[in-house]
Amino acid sequence: MRVLFATSPGLGHVFPTISLAHALRAAGHEVLMATAGGKEAANAGLHVVDTAPGVDIGAVFQQAASEQSEEFDYSTDVDTEKGLEFVGAIFAKLSGVSVDLTVSAAESWRPDVVVYSSMEGTGPLVAAKLGVPAVSHGFGFADEAPMTEAIFEKMVEERERHGVQGFPEVHESIDVAPPSMVDRPVRGWPMRYVPYNGGGVLPEWVLERPARPRVAVTLGTVLTQVGALTSLTKLVDVARHLDAEFVLALGDADPSPLGELPDNVRAAGWVPLSALLPTCAALVHHGGAGSTLTAIDAGVTQLVLPHGADQYMNADAVARRGLGLRSEPDQVDAELIDRLLTDPGLGRAASEVADEIATLPRPADLVPKIAGLA
Structure with missing residues (x-):
């Protein structure tokens, strides 16, 4: 076929x-x-x-x-x-x-x-x-x-x-939407979202379990190209006062608009989220569907800072299901990050939805269905 x-x-x-x-x-x-x-x-x-x-x-x-x-x-x-x-x-x-x-x-x-x-x-x-x-x-x-x-x-x-x-x-x-996160019927064939974020040679630290909570940060593949990088300025400023490690996975974007980064904030360039998130406690991101679903697959809590497109809808779905929080970028504070990392309800919901999508048919399971159409 x-x-x-x-x-x-x-x-x-x-x-x-x-x-x-x-x-x-x-x-x-x-x-x-x-x-x-x-x-x-x-x-x-x-x-x-x-x-x-x-x-x-x-x-x-x-x-x-x-x-x-x-x-x-x-x-x-x-x-x-x-x-x-x-x-x-x-x-x-x-x-x-x-x-x-x-x-x-x-x-x-x-x-x-x-x-x-x-x-x-x-x-x-x-x-x-x-x-x-x-x-x-x-x-x-x-x-x-x-x-x-x-x-x-x-x-x-x-x-x-x-x-x-x-x-x-x-x-x-x-x-590919987790059924518990939408208020509509499943359209056609349900399928587990299996993240693909590109390949890459991983730095050794990505696989290591850190001594303190690690938080991944991304703006996806478009926003960094249209001047949105400075929306993370407040987050970086807050991070310097927290006992956590922050990893800026910003692709080819130059992090210099964020100023001098504190010691606990690492500019990592391009790191596939699906490789980074297993050693993370949370993901802070813009609300792109791929980032949202990759975090769900990893079972980590999320803080969504929507900028446009469908990101507001995705942020609402995360907050409504209780596996994460949403905020405006300039309203991020230490209390919000602390809740992201310590609220047991958020962690429990994130684990529940990760378990939920693990039960959905895999891409390989849909191959016979597609072949049956031919």
């Missing part, structure tokens, strides 16, 4: 699909990834088609957002009709730049099934054009089906150009 993965650009959308792609390959199936750029998927050992060579995806996003007539508040509007209109229009534009090369690759390679990230419209378009089944791969807590439909419906020009009227006749979906 040949499975084409079509993902929207950005590591937060590509990385959640990697574990399923690896499971399919391990079972003897062929996998091809179609996405803008594609370096990260190639680094994961996958064959990749760059569907938007030379395109500045960030500029496309900014242009699409600027064309919206209404102001949009990510903290309140994401999970609303206004959110469907706003976000659907932006991701329809992002999907549009990848359509033609994805269709061309698919017509040459002839997949039996198309798996696509849920904030992406190219996957269902390609599957419908080729007459093959499609599977939407969720990556967070939202009810992603309405958003996928909104994106697809807005791709009028692309669908007309390729003679596609509606969704593929055979369409399934994968839901």
Whole structure:
């Protein structure tokens, strides 16, 4: 069986699909990834088609957002009709730049099934054009089906150009949200979130159990590139007065805007969260779905400092389930960090949800289901 993965650009959308792609390959199936750029998927050992060579995806996003007539508040509007209109229009534009090369690759390679990230419209378009089944791969807590439909419906020009009227006749979906953290039914097939955060040569200290609590800190892969690093200034200032070790996993970002770091704060560069968190007591992060779910898998408590996109929704899910806290970045104080590290209720809830997702079907368990569609 040949499975084409079509993902929207950005590591937060590509990385959640990697574990399923690896499971399919391990079972003897062929996998091809179609996405803008594609370096990260190639680094994961996958064959990749760059569907938007030379395109500045960030500029496309900014242009699409600027064309919206209404102001949009990510903290309140994401999970609303206004959110469907706003976000659907932006991701329809992002999907549009990848359509033609994805269709061309698919017509040459002839997949039996198309798996696509849920904030992406190219996957269902390609599957419908080729007459093959499609599977939407969720990556967070939202009810992603309405958003996928909104994106697809807005791709009028692309669908007309390729003679596609509606969704593929055979369409399934994968839901990775822990059931106890959402107030909606499971969409399609539930699947355990198995973190993929990239590979790397680990420094020796990452594997060592520290003498005092270790707290990982990350802002994901986008925020550090758009000037959000200084949102951690208050956290770093608070950290210098605490008996804990803080690890800033900030990728290639220059930590100098945070000033001189105290002795108990380590700037670690790029460290895969799934490797770092097993020796940590907690994670402080921006609320990206991948960071949130990776912390859940590790069973650690979380402090979420949302900045935009779906991060407010993810922060609410964490706080509502009781496995973590949420705060504005400038309101972080010693009392908040102390509670994060010592509140037994938070730790108990984090362990419960880690146990919950461990019982869900693994990516390998879904391989026969996908093969059954072909």
